[in-house]
Amino acid sequence: MENHIPSPLNDRQIEAVTTIQGPMLIIAGAGSGKTRVITHRISHMLRKGIPQSAILALTFTNKAAREMGERVRDLTGKKLADLSVSTFHAFGVRVLRRTIHLLGYRENFSIYDSGDQLSLIKETARELRLSPDSLDLPGTAALFSGIKTGRRDWDGTTEMFRPLYQEYLSHMKAYNAVDFDDLIMLPIRIFGEHPETLAEYRQRYSHILVDEFQDTSANQYRLMKLLADGSRNVCVVGDDDQSIYSWRGANYENILRFEQDYPERREIKLEQNYRSTGTILAAANGVISHNRNRKTKALWTGSAEGRPIEMFHPEDERREGEFIAATIKTLMLREKVRYQDFGVLVRTNSLCRALEEAFLAEGLPYRVSGGESFFQRKEIKDILSYLRVMANPDDDVAFLRVVNTPRRGVGRRTLEQIGEAARRRSCSLYSAAALLTLAEDSPLGAGIRADLASFLALLEEQGKAARRPRNIAPTVRRLVEAVDYRGWLHGEFQKNDKIAKWKLRNIELLAQSIEDWEKDPENFEPGLYSYLNRVSLISRDDIDDEDGKGRVNLMTIHSAKGLEFEIVFLPGVEDGIIPHARALEESEGDMEEERRLFYVAITRARRKLYISACRKRRVMRDVAEMSPSPFLDEIPRDLMVFHQEEEPVSREEATDYFAALKNRLGAGARP
DNA sequence: TAGGCCAAGATTTTC
DNA sequence: TCTTGGCCTA
Numbered sequence: 001m002e003n004h005i006p007s008p009l010n011d012r013q014i015e016a017v018t019t020i021q022g023p024m025l026i027i028a029g030a031g032s033g034k035t036r037v038i039t040h041r042i043s044h045m046l047r048k049g050i051p052q053s054a055i056l057a058l059t060f061t062n063k064a065a066r067e068m069g070e071r072v073r074d075l076t077g078k079k080l081a082d083l084s085v086s087t088f089h090a091f092g093v094r095v096l097r098r099t100i101h102l103l104g105y106r107e108n109f110s111i112y113d114s115g116d117q118l119s120l121i122k123e124t125a126r127e128l129r130l131s132p133d134s135l136d137l138p139g140t141a142a143l144f145s146g147i148k149t150g151r152r153d154w155d156g157t158t159e160m161f162r163p164l165y166q167e168y169l170s171h172m173k174a175y176n177a178v179d180f181d182d183l184i185m186l187p188i189r190i191f192g193e194h195p196e197t198l199a200e201y202r203q204r205y206s207h208i209l210v211d212e213f214q215d216t217s218a219n220q221y222r223l224m225k226l227l228a229d230g231s232r233n234v235c236v237v238g239d240d241d242q243s244i245y246s247w248r249g250a251n252y253e254n255i256l257r258f259e260q261d262y263p264e265r266r267e268i269k270l271e272q273n274y275r276s277t278g279t280i281l282a283a284a285n286g287v288i289s290h291n292r293n294r295k296t297k298a299l300w301t302g303s304a305e306g307r308p309i310e311m312f313h314p315e316d317e318r319r320e321g322e323f324i325a326a327t328i329k330t331l332m333l334r335e336k337v338r339y340q341d342f343g344v345l346v347r348t349n350s351l352c353r354a355l356e357e358a359f360l361a362e363g364l365p366y367r368v369s370g371g372e373s374f375f376q377r378k379e380i381k382d383i384l385s386y387l388r389v390m391a392n393p394d395d396d397v398a399f400l401r402v403v404n405t406p407r408r409g410v411g412r413r414t415l416e417q418i419g420e421a422a423r424r425r426s427c428s429l430y431s432a433a434a435l436l437t438l439a440e441d442s443p444l445g446a447g448i449r450a451d452l453a454s455f456l457a458l459l460e461e462q463g464k465a466a467r468r469p470r471n472i473a474p475t476v477r478r479l480v481e482a483v484d485y486r487g488w489l490h491g492e493f494q495k496n497d498k499i500a501k502w503k504l505r506n507i508e509l510l511a512q513s514i515e516d517w518e519k520d521p522e523n524f525e526p527g528l529y530s531y532l533n534r535v536s537l538i539s540r541d542d543i544d545d546e547d548g549k550g551r552v553n554l555m556t557i558h559s560a561k562g563l564e565f566e567i568v569f570l571p572g573v574e575d576g577i578i579p580h581a582r583a584l585e586e587s588e589g590d591m592e593e594e595r596r597l598f599y600v601a602i603t604r605a606r607r608k609l610y611i612s613a614c615r616k617r618r619v620m621r622d623v624a625e626m627s628p629s630p631f632l633d634e635i636p637r638d639l640m641v642f643h644q645e646e647e648p649v650s651r652e653e654a655t656d657y658f659a660a661l662k663n664r665l666g667a668g669a670r671p
Numbered sequence: 672t673a674g675g676c677c678a679a680g681a682t683t684t685t686c
Numbered sequence: 687t688c689t690t691g692g693c694c695t696a
Contacts, residue, residue, distance in 0.1 A: 061686080089686045113686085138682085180686055248685065348683055353687085404673095411673040445672095537686065558684045580683055597684080620681070620687080 009033075009040065016268045017041045020048065020207065023228075023262035024235040025255070029299040030284070030603035031275025031564065034237055038211060039071040041235070042083075045207060046076060053082040056205040058224070060212045060245075062087055062538060064562055068211070081522065084205070088220050092183035093533050099190050099197055100178075108529050110177040110388055110395040111536035115376070117141055117179055120397050124167045127423075144168060148181045149219050149249055175428070176394045184219045191226045202230030212562070213238030213258075217249035221257065232262070240295050241288050244558060244597045246590070247583070255295070273299050275564055275606050277306025283609070283635045284602040290634050291592045308641045312612040313628070317351070317572070320612050321358025324569050327610065328364060328552060331567060339365055342552045343565030345601050347578040351571060352554055354618075359552065367551040369559050375538055379489070379503040380510055384535060386479055387472070390463030391528050393430040396422075400429065406488030408451045417443050430456070458482055466528050473515035480507060557601045568605035573598075574613045574626040598631045 009017065013033055016026050017040045028034035038057070045055060059065045069085040084091070093111070100109060112120065118137050121144070125135055144165055146152030154162055172179065178186060191198040208228045210216065213236035216224070228234035236258055243252035259265065273281055281301050288294070314320040324344060331337050344366075346352060352368055359366045374380060382405055388398035404410040422432035436442045437453040444452070462482070466475040480486065485507070489500040517534075518526045553565065557578075572578070578601075579594035602609060613628040 087686065092686095183686080245685075247683075350682070407674080409673070413672055448672095556684065577683095582683060618687095 009036070010272060012268055012270055012272075013037050013040075015266075016270070017044050019266055020045050020050070020235075021233055023232055023258075023265040025258055025262075025265050025267045026235065026237040026270065027255075027268070027295065027297060028237055028239055028270040029273060029297055030239065030242060030600070031273040032270035032299070033272075033274055034211075034239075034270065035068070035071065035562070037270070038209065038237060039068060039075055042068075042072045042209070043075045046078075046080075050207055051082070052080050053084075054204065054206040055083055055209070056091070056207070056227070057083075057085040057209040058088050058091060058211065058220075059085065060087060060215055061559075061562075062090070064211060065090070079522075081524075087537070088216075088223070089180060089183045090537050092187050092223075093537065095187040095190070095201070096178070096183065097530070097533065099194070100186065102190050102194055102197070103186060105173075105178070106176050106392075108176065108392045110175065110392050110398065111183070111533060112172070112177050112179045112397065113536060114141065114180075115381075116177075116397045117144075119400070120171060120175075121164070121168060123397075123400070124171055125164060127419075128164060128167060130164065140164070145179075145181050145249075148185060149217065151218070151249055171396070174394065174426070175396050176392055177397070181219075184217070184223055188219060188223050188226065191223075198226060199230075201227055206231045206233055208234045210234070210236045211238075212242075214240050214243035214252040214255065215245040215248075215250040216254050218251055218254070219249070221251075221254045225261065232264075234262070241291070241297075241596055242561065242600050244561065244593060244600055246593050247586075269297055271297055271299050273301040273603075274303075276301065276603060277303050277607060279306045279308060279639050280602060280605050280607075280609055283309055283639050284599055286636050286639075287595060287602065287631055287634045288599045291595055293592060307608055309609045309611060309635065309639050310643060311632070311640050312610070312643045314612055314614050316614050316616045316623075317354040317618065318358070320571050320614050321355045322362075323612065324355065324571060324610070325358045325362040325364050327569075329362065337566055339550050339552050341566035342569070343560060343563065343567070343604055344552060344554045344569045344571065345557045345560050345604060346555070346570075346572055347557060347580060347597070348572075349556060351577070355554055355571065359554070365551045366554050369553070369555045373538075374506070374509075375535055377503075377506060379485075379506055382485075383476060383479070383507055383510060384532070386459070386462075386483075387466060387476070387528065388532060389430065390459055390466050391532055393459070393463075394428040396429045399433075403429075403433070403455070406483055406485060408455060409448055410452065414444060414448055414452075430459075470518040470526060472518060472528055472531055473511045476507075476511045476514060480511075557597050560604050561600055564604050564606055566606050567608045567610070568601070569610045569612070570601050571612050572614065572617070573611050573629045573632060574617065575629050576626070578629050578631065595631060595634075598629070 013036070016024070016037045020041065026034075026037065028037070042055060042057065046052060057068060059068060065085050065087055069080070069083065072083065072085070073080055086094070096109070097107065100107060118141055121137060121140055140161060143152065143158055143161060147154070147165060152158075191201070205227055208224065210224055215238070224234065238252070238255060240252045240255055243250055259267075276284070278301055281299060285299060312320070312323060314323055328342055332339070344355060346355070356366070356368065375384070382402060385398040385401040388395050389402060393399075400415070403415070418429055418432050418436060421436055422429050425432065425435070433452055434456055436444050437449045437456065442449060462475050462479050465478070466472050486504055489503055490497070493500040514531065517523060517531065520526075578598055579591055583590045583594055611632070613632070614626050616623050617626050618624075
């Protein structure tokens with residue numbers, strides 16, 4: 001059997017791949033070939049005769065799930081339609097699609113993302129007459145999430161928000177809506193309250209695998225354990241040093257918990273790094289060794305030292321961008337590095353802008369993952385909200401979003417009246433609106449009643465259409481016409497016609513993507529509900545992977561986890577950015593998480609690492625003096641070379657330089 | 672009562 | 687820089 005396994009796997013890796021019964025903990029250091037181990041392990045299981053439908057692999061991002069699925073397919077040469085590789089949240093949705101009725105929800109439930117959540121909290125606060133300035137919305141949302149998932153409890157300072165929370169919950173239930181936390185919590189509840197359902201799932205999934213285990217939350221762990229305790233064939237793969245999602249409830253102590261819960265486990269440490277040069281690894285080790293809460297491990301590499309890490313201190317973020325763009329161009333010419341082999345990794349999305357400007361100016365093709373996702377764009381959310389109301393008329397948040405977009409004369413007063421009616425009858429805004437258009441004693445004027453009535457009729461009619469098989473995309477196109485979204489956009493952006501055109505194009509792209517999805521022969525469930533479920537979980541990194549070739553990658557460190565690049569640039573390595581000032585405010589322990597983040601950033605690089613820290617930086621409206629990140633002191637000095645700030649190379653000079661270089665190379669002459 | 676205009680405030684990371 | 691909320695006008 002073993003000779004089916006490609007030779008480059010080392011002994012530990014082979015052990016990790018071939019031990020498929022019983023619990024297993026794999027501690028996989030950065031660059032230790034983790035993904036290969038996981039994909040080989042799955043294909044090994046398949047070869048051993050474990051049916052694909054019995055395997056459940058859980059990951060963190062859609063991207064990771066998709067890549068894992070693809071790799072296994074490549075490895076086995078099979079389609080594997082029954083193999084479950086998905087994110088925890090997507091798995092939660094699948095469970096809920098089948099079982100949510102057990103909790104009294106209907107199957108057309110809406111999934112609220114954080115934006116929807118914020119609008120609901122805001123709306124609820126308004127109803128409760130809470131003064132809006134006493135309310136820190138994101139903070140409240142974080143509190144609610146903490147309460148719901150059991151990470152926090154009410155205390156002296158938060159107690160006052162309790163009624164708001166209760167109200168929030170009852171609204172969610174009334175709207176037939178769930179939030180991201182619910183996608184984990186509700187399956188746990190269902191499994192707890194309905195042992196026969198749990199038994200079914202245990203029966204089905206005899207082999208469970210969890211990737212990025214250090215990022216599982218306490219509840220994801222519970223969910224995993226519920227499923228795994230049937231067979232106890234559960235394999236978790238993680239690295240405590242790369243735990244960077246504690247703000248989302250991730251808890252690397254799950255590794256310790258796993259060791260307690262599964263005392264019979266096999267434990268394997270993968271410590272050989274196949275990715276980076278000795279220099280880069282030494283820098284990473286230097287940094288991470290300052291963390292006190294970690295499992296000791298010694299990452300080593302057989303690779304050569306490689307070249308030193310280059311440090312820059314540009315004057316401001318503009319210079320920084322120019323420097324990075326120019327360096328990329330130089331390296332491409334001198335070392336024949338391809339665009340896609342560069343990764344530019346930032347702590348916060350806001351740092352992207354200056355870099356993008358520089359790349360645009362230099363004509364460097366780049367790809368940003370992160371920032372505003374396609375599905376977060378206003379025009380897209382508008383259209384999707386229309387679909388959501390059609391699917392689930394009880395979804396008040398979606399209703400509010402579309403009821404006056406494009407404007408149809410429904411203003412504040414009208415909405416108040418609809419809201420009042422809804423409260424009195426405890427029904428949705430949609431039903432209340434329907435009622436008020438008909439009622440004899442309606443407080444609404446005749447004009448507005450007619451407008452509302454035709455709006456509701458439109459939703460009704462298009463909703464029916466959208467439910468017909470493979471008819472979502474045509475419905476979207478018809479809808480755009482019917483509400484004259486085009487005319488509205490042109491009106492809204494009179495001064496800038498380009499924006500209007502661009503937004504319309506986005507909508508057409510959306511319609512196109514829906515059409516592709518509906519027509520995909522491998523899509524076994526092409527309905528409206530399943531479409532909406534699906535798009536709610538699509539986040540930033542999920543589109544345009546095809547044309548990612550030939551572009552420089554610009555992304556946050558968080559979204560770079562699991563990826564690697566020949567050459568990595570880390571801009572903005574300044575105190576207050578990494579470690580991030582806001583993160584440190586929350587608690588002291590977050591310093592270690594920030595350090596892990598920096599560690600993850602460094603270990604993405606295969607061959608060469610550039611780090612820069614600006615002296616000044618624009619922050620919102622004004623310019624702030626910056627100082628270098630304290631983490632830089634943790635990198636051994638002898639691994640770095642410092643660059644004085646040079647005059648930025650102008651475009652003409654650069655062109656001259658390249659021309660000269662080409663001449664020289666062409667002539668075969670030496671400098 | 673709806674919608675336009677202006678000023679102030681704001682954002683760490685993702686499913 | 688962009689978004690949101692409040693105020694004013696029609």
